[in-house]
Amino acid sequence: MHEMGIAEGILSSSVSAAHEAGARGISAVYVTIGELTEVSEDALQFAWEAIVPGTLAEGSSLDITMVRASSSCADCGNEWEHDRYSGSQCPACGGWVVMLLAGRELKIDSIDIDEEGDA
Ligand SMILES: [Zn+2]
Numbered sequence: 001m002h003e004m005g006i007a008e009g010i011l012s013s014s015v016s017a018a019h020e021a022g023a024r025g026i027s028a029v030y031v032t033i034g035e036l037t038e039v040s041e042d043a044l045q046f047a048w049e050a051i052v053p054g055t056l057a058e059g060s061s062l063d064i065t066m067v068r069a070s071s072s073c074a075d076c077g078n079e080w081e082h083d084r085y086s087g088s089q090c091p092a093c094g095g096w097v098v099m100l101l102a103g104r105e106l107k108i109d110s111i112d113i114d115e116e117g118d119a
Contacts, residue, residue: 010048011051014111017111023113024115025056025113026114027061027113028111029060029062029108030063031106033067034066034106035068035083037104045064067103068081070102074097076095078091
């Protein structure tokens with residue numbers, strides 16, 4: 001499963017960040033994911049819950065923000081949101097020279113950690 005590998009990547013980055021911060025644990029991880037990554041939010045959530053037990057992130061929540069794909073047109077400057085099938089042609093002028101602005105994100109925005117001594 002695609003999402004399992006992504007969840008593992010998020011987990012290992014989060015755990016190293018928490019270690020560096022001297023944290024006791026992780027309470028929440030916030031991620032932004034572009035729709036063009038073809039990641040399913042539900043499957044990623046499911047994968048997260050499956051892999052966190054026994055790690056610093058045990059019991060943490062994964063907060064996922066999905067980002068729609070958008071592109072801009074080199075000919076007319078139009079910017080529009082689209083799904084993964086319809087981004088290659090400008091809907092305003094019909095131009096084919098388009099630049100993807102968003103939709104391939106796959107990043108950790110922030111991590112909430114439980115600090116040492118913070119009960
Ligand atoms: Zn255009």
